[in-house]
Amino acid sequence: MSSVTIKDIAKLAGVSHTTVSRALNDSPLINPETKERIKAIADSLNYAPNYSARSLVLDRSYNFGLFFSTLHKGTSAGFLYEAIKGVNDVIKDQFNLIVRGIDDYKSFHNVNRKSFDGLIVMSQSASDQPFIEYAAQIDIPLVVLNRPLDSVKVMNLVPDDQSGAFRVVEHLISRGHRDIAIIEGKAGFKSTEARRDGFREAMSRYEVPVRDEWIVRGNYDLESGHAGMIVLLDLPERPTAVFCSNDDMALGAIKAVTERGLRVPEDISVVGFDDHLFSSFMTPALTTVRRPIEEISRVGAMKLLSFIEKKQVEKSTVYFHTELVIRDSVKTITGGTN
Amino acid sequence: MSSVTIKDIAKLAGVSHTTVSRALNDSPLINPETKERIKAIADSLNYAPNYSARSLVLDRSYNFGLFFSTLHKGTSAGFLYEAIKGVNDVIKDQFNLIVRGIDDYKSFHNVNRKSFDGLIVMSQSASDQPFIEYAAQIDIPLVVLNRPLDSVKVMNLVPDDQSGAFRVVEHLISRGHRDIAIIEGKAGFKSTEARRDGFREAMSRYEVPVRDEWIVRGNYDLESGHAGMIVLLDLPERPTAVFCSNDDMALGAIKAVTERGLRVPEDISVVGFDDHLFSSFMTPALTTVRRPIEEISRVGAMKLLSFIEKKQVEKSTVYFHTELVIRDSVKTITGGTN
DNA sequence: AAGAGCGTTGTTAACGTGTGCAGCTCTATG
DNA sequence: CATAGAGCTGCACACGTTAACAACGCTCTT
Numbered sequence: 001m002s003s004v005t006i007k008d009i010a011k012l013a014g015v016s017h018t019t020v021s022r023a024l025n026d027s028p029l030i031n032p033e034t035k036e037r038i039k040a041i042a043d044s045l046n047y048a049p050n051y052s053a054r055s056l057v058l059d060r061s062y063n064f065g066l067f068f069s070t071l072h073k074g075t076s077a078g079f080l081y082e083a084i085k086g087v088n089d090v091i092k093d094q095f096n097l098i099v100r101g102i103d104d105y106k107s108f109h110n111v112n113r114k115s116f117d118g119l120i121v122m123s124q125s126a127s128d129q130p131f132i133e134y135a136a137q138i139d140i141p142l143v144v145l146n147r148p149l150d151s152v153k154v155m156n157l158v159p160d161d162q163s164g165a166f167r168v169v170e171h172l173i174s175r176g177h178r179d180i181a182i183i184e185g186k187a188g189f190k191s192t193e194a195r196r197d198g199f200r201e202a203m204s205r206y207e208v209p210v211r212d213e214w215i216v217r218g219n220y221d222l223e224s225g226h227a228g229m230i231v232l233l234d235l236p237e238r239p240t241a242v243f244c245s246n247d248d249m250a251l252g253a254i255k256a257v258t259e260r261g262l263r264v265p266e267d268i269s270v271v272g273f274d275d276h277l278f279s280s281f282m283t284p285a286l287t288t289v290r291r292p293i294e295e296i297s298r299v300g301a302m303k304l305l306s307f308i309e310k311k312q313v314e315k316s317t318v319y320f321h322t323e324l325v326i327r328d329s330v331k332t333i334t335g336g337t338n
Numbered sequence: 339m340s341s342v343t344i345k346d347i348a349k350l351a352g353v354s355h356t357t358v359s360r361a362l363n364d365s366p367l368i369n370p371e372t373k374e375r376i377k378a379i380a381d382s383l384n385y386a387p388n389y390s391a392r393s394l395v396l397d398r399s400y401n402f403g404l405f406f407s408t409l410h411k412g413t414s415a416g417f418l419y420e421a422i423k424g425v426n427d428v429i430k431d432q433f434n435l436i437v438r439g440i441d442d443y444k445s446f447h448n449v450n451r452k453s454f455d456g457l458i459v460m461s462q463s464a465s466d467q468p469f470i471e472y473a474a475q476i477d478i479p480l481v482v483l484n485r486p487l488d489s490v491k492v493m494n495l496v497p498d499d500q501s502g503a504f505r506v507v508e509h510l511i512s513r514g515h516r517d518i519a520i521i522e523g524k525a526g527f528k529s530t531e532a533r534r535d536g537f538r539e540a541m542s543r544y545e546v547p548v549r550d551e552w553i554v555r556g557n558y559d560l561e562s563g564h565a566g567m568i569v570l571l572d573l574p575e576r577p578t579a580v581f582c583s584n585d586d587m588a589l590g591a592i593k594a595v596t597e598r599g600l601r602v603p604e605d606i607s608v609v610g611f612d613d614h615l616f617s618s619f620m621t622p623a624l625t626t627v628r629r630p631i632e633e634i635s636r637v638g639a640m641k642l643l644s645f646i647e648k649k650q651v652e653k654s655t656v657y658f659h660t661e662l663v664i665r666d667s668v669k670t671i672t673g674g675t676n
Numbered sequence: 677a678a679g680a681g682c683g684t685t686g687t688t689a690a691c692g693t694g695t696g697c698a699g700c701t702c703t704a705t706g
Numbered sequence: 707c708a709t710a711g712a713g714c715t716g717c718a719c720a721c722g723t724t725a726a727c728a729a730c731g732c733t734c735t736t
Contacts, residue, residue, distance in 0.1 A: 003452060005692055016716045021694060031714060047445045052399065054693035055390035056721050063434070069428050072472060077419035077615060084418065084437060088409050092442065096401070096453075099422060105431070109386045114722095183448045222619050251619045258621045277415060281560050281589045283596050283621050343722055354686050359724060369684060391722035394691050452692095687728075692713075700715075704715090706708090 004045045011052065012045075013038050024049075058183050064095045064304070067118045067131070069124040071101035076220070076248060079293060083122050083145075088295025090305065096231060102128045103215035113140050118304045119296075123147035125189050141307040143300045146216055146293070147190045148317060155303055156317040157296045161191050161273075164197025164289035164322030165243070166205075168271050171287070171324060172241045173206045173293045176333040181214035181239035183228035189220070194271060195245045214239050218249050225249025229256035233268075240269060247272035247288055254282065254329075265331035275325050292320050344382045350383075351376050362387075363377035402433045403454045405469070407462040409439035411559070414586060416614050417631060421460050421483075423637025428643065440466045451478050456492060456642045458635075461485035463527050479645040481638045484631070485528045486655060493641055494655040495634050499529050499611075500591055502627035502660030503536025503581070504543075506609050509625070509662060510579045511544045514671040515607065519552035519577035521566035521587055521642070527558070533583045533611060552577050556587050563587025565592035571606075576669060585610035585617045592620065592667075613663050623665035630658050 006024070010017040015034065022039040023030045024047075028040075044263050055061050066087055068075050088097055096115070102121075105111070108131060111119070118141035121132055125147070135142050136152050143155040172180055182199050185192035203210050218224040225244055232239060233256065250272030253301035254264050264270050264284055272279065275290035299318075307313045344362070348355040353372065361368045361376040362385075368376075393399050404425055405446055406413050426435055433455070440459075443449070446469060449457070456479035459470055463485070473480050474490050481493040494616035520537050525531035541548050554569050556562040562652050563582055570577060571594065588610030592602050602622055610617065613628035637656075647649045 003450065007692080017692085018694080018717080019715060021692095022715090025694085029714065034714085046447065048450050048452070050394070050452050050692050051448075052390050052393035052452065053721090054694080056388070056394055056692080056723090059721080061390065071423055075419075077415040079411075081415035081418050085409055088437075088439065088442065092449070093444070096434075096436045097438065099426075100435065101426065101435045104426065109384065110389075110431070112341070112386050114386070114388050114390065142538075221439065222615065226619070248616075251616055254621065255619045278560070278586075278589055278616055280682050281564070281593045283593065285593075345722080355722085356687080356724080357685060359722095361684090363724085367684065372684085388722050391691090392724080393723050394693090394722080397691080679725105680733105682733080683731090685728105685730075689707090689716085689725085691722105691724090695720090696718095698715105698717080703712080704711105705710080 003050070004047050005050065005139050009038060009041050009045065009047060012041050025123035036278075050061045050218075059114075061115055061117050062093055062095050063116045064097050064301070065111065065119045066097060066099050067119060067121045067128075068099075068101050069122070069128050070103045070252075071099075072103070073221070075101075075124065076274075076276075078274070079122075079124075082293040083297045086205075086294040087120060087301040090298055090301035102131045105131075108134045110136060111135070116140065118142065118308050120145060120300055120304060122297075123149075124191070125186075129186065140305055141313055143304050143307075145300045148194075155300075155307075155314055157298065157300050158317065158319055159291045159293070159322050160319040161291070161322065162198040162201070162281075164291065164324070165195040165245075165273065166202045167198075167322075167324045168273065168287070168289050169199050169202035169243055170206070170284075171326065172243065172269065172271060172330060173202065173208060175269070175330050177241040177330075178208050179211075179214075179237075179239040179241070180208065181211075181216065181232050181242045183216050183218040183225055183242060183244045183253060184221040185245035186248075187217070192245060199243055218245060220246050220248060222248050222252040225252030226256045229253035233257070233260055233262075238268065241330065242268065242270050244270060244272045247274045247276040247286060249286070250279075251282060251287055251331075254286075265329050270331040271330060275323075279325075280327065282329075284329045287327045287329045288325050290323040290325050292322070296320050341388070342385050344385075345390070346384060347376060347379050347383065350379050397452075399453050399455050400433050402429055402435050402573035402639070403449065403457045404435060404437050405457060405459045405466075406437075406439050407460070407466050407622040408441045408450060409437075410441070413439075413462065413675065414558070414584075416612070416615075417460075417462075420631040421635045424632040425458060428636055428639035430462045435587075440469045443469075446472045449473070450476060454478060455506060456480065456646050458483060458638055458642060460635075461487075462529070464523075465526065479642055479651055481642050483634050483638045483647075486532070488595045490569075491653045493638075493645075493652055495638050495641075496655065496657060497629040497631070497634065497660050499629070499658040499660065500536040500539065502662070503611065504531040504540045505536075505660075506611065506625070506627050507537050507540035507581055508544070509664065510581065510607065510609060510668060511540065511546060513607070513668050515579040515668075516546050517549075517552075517575075517577040517579070518546065519549075519554065519570050519580045521554050521556040521563060521582045521591060523583035523587075524557040525555070526585075530583060532657045537581055558582060558586060558595075559585050560586050560590040563590030564594045565590075567591035569594070570601075571598055576606070579668065580606065580608050582610045585612040585614040585624060588624055588626070588667075589620060590616075592624075603667050607668040609668060617663075618665060620667075622667045625667045626663050628661040628663050630660070634658050
């Protein structure tokens with residue numbers, strides 16, 4: 001096989017390798033006819049440029065880094081999927097998309113301008129703060145998605161979790177619920193806080209009391225939703241509705257309800273957050289909040305591309321609208337329970 | 339800021355850049371003391387090697403390509419997740435993991451030995467046959483996962499879909515079912531065929547007749563499972579059990595059953611294939627077949643690493659055991675329906 | 677005392693590409 | 707006819723790294 005270089009082409013065309021380089025890069029310096037001739041030869045030889053060599057001289061790696069907090073426990077499949085899909089849609093042929101977990105790295109040495117033209121950080125936890133600060137400090141084109149930052153000044157695209165949580169809890173209240181519990185997300189995740197804040201905001205806005213025993217910890221996975229609901233069901237006084245901080249936990253919670261011989265929403269209402277692919281197909285279909293991860297990823301990748309082109313970055317925080325999706329998991333009740 | 343090279347280090351250490359290169363690569367030629375001195379300087383300067391330059395001279399890209407048939411419709415989130423997780427676990431710091439959809443490429447020119455040290459193809463459809471043949475032809479280290487190949491000779495790691503389908507249908511029969519329908523997967527996917535074959539094998543082995551109107555087309559997504567089940571429910575003679583070719587479709591199918599005011603498994607039994615993360619949390623928990631995608635990916639990545647190291651590839655097909663997972667979506671019936 | 681051999685370091689070229697500058701040819705202009 | 711300039715092409719070097727080979731000083735052998 002062996003690989004063909006511009007020098008091989010040059011020899012066949014009877015020109016210097018410089019001319020070949022310019023021809024293939026569509027330089028206006030080259031005579032249109034020779035240009036065509038050279039391109040024809042390159043095609044016939046199946047020439048493909050050596051990106052290592054090009055990178056070396058141009059000081060561009062053609063690598064896009066897409067970094068998640070972790071690729072192990074904690075990142076849901078749907079989240080990964082939407083993020084990759086959104087970014088991949090934008091970058092097409094020009095760049096390599098490199099997917100990694102921040103926690104895969106012992107040292108960040110190898111994350112630098114030589115190896116990456118730009119970085120997209122899908123931040124899910126405060127634990128990647130050091131990475132983000134490192135990236136900001138080495139002055140590499142950077143966008144941080146999903147998690148709002150306070151300290152570092154970067155391009156920051158995030159879903160408006162708090163107002164989403166507010167709306168779904170407001171929805172419960174509007175359906176007559178006043179005994180509302182929350183199963184919280186993973187400790188340390190900013191989204192956990194934002195959703196809790198939205199919950200509290202709605203409760204206080206509508207003057208519904210929050211009861212401590214109806215606030216239970218979760219960690220965003222199915223099992224924790226299941227366990228959390230069991231805790232709630234075992235309470236002497238049960239809530240009439242439960243706000244689960246994501247759909248995975250809502251699924252686990254509904255499972256727990258069913259195991260007890262109770263039904264959703266007849267005996268207890270459940271709402272989630274995320275609008276996972278399967279949420280509309282659950283029994284009952286889940287009322288939840290749609291978080292536009294794919295769109296955020298797409299926009300983030302486009303921003304990053306423009307930073308690289310223009311060699312200049314903007315820094316600002318953009319919130320993306322979250323949307324209440326009403327389905328069948330909430331019962332309308334008329335009187336309060338007490 | 340600016341990036342530091344081995345020449346900078348050389349200047350500070352008062353040696354030649356060659357010596358620095360050797361020291362950092364732990365060459366036995368270098369005096370241990372100078373070696374330590376050079377390493378210390380490198381550390382203090384936060385030196386990181388320029389991979390483009392290294393790649394150019396060593397003819398290694400340090401890139402692993404993980405290719406899916408498509409990153410658009412057709413690849414489920416769970417599948418993508420498990421595959422990435424499995425591969426990422428193995429490669430750690432040494433390589434970049436580049437994730438792409440085969441259908442993102444107009445031409446395969448840029449997929450070559452210069453840009454990739456090795457390729458992992460997560461094949462889901464016959465449509466990526468040209469890509470696989472191309473890869474085999476340019477003689478790049480290659481493993482093809484998930485879909486069994488007949489023509490091309492490569493390292494091919496696949497789940498034993500047929501025997502999995504056989505077992506889950508056998509399970510239905512052992513529970514007394516004889517009126518069994520199938521909702522098939524996406525046309526053109528090898529897995530669709532294998533699961534259909536397993537279904538037919540079980541039916542014929544136990545001498546249960548297959549009825550044409552109980553074979554309905556699907557395409558592996560939720561909606562098609564939903565639609566498929568509606569077709570079956572509208573039939574004058576309904577089956578007592580339905581084998582859905584994956585869990586997504588099973589979820590859609592169960593949804594359709596519920597919408598009709600019927601129940602699973604009391605009125606109709608449903609089984610799936612894949613054992614998705616959410617399958618155990620559905621209502622009812624789904625009886626299905628576990629397909630070890632993560633394990634296949636991990637083993638595939640390890641094989642590929644060893645090919646690259648040893649500069650020599652093996653070619654064989656390895657089947658990975660699929661496992662029947664019995665849950666609550668199948669009813670035991672005593673007499674047949676006719 | 678001369679040479680062989682070892683341990684350590686430096687010189688130089690190479691990988692494939694892009695680019696500043698010089699140089700060529702040809703035409704237009706005075 | 708001389709010259710300027712436009713249009714095109716080539717020379718030579720650069721990017722940062724590795725590696726073959728040469729070369730150095732030193733010790734040991736004969």
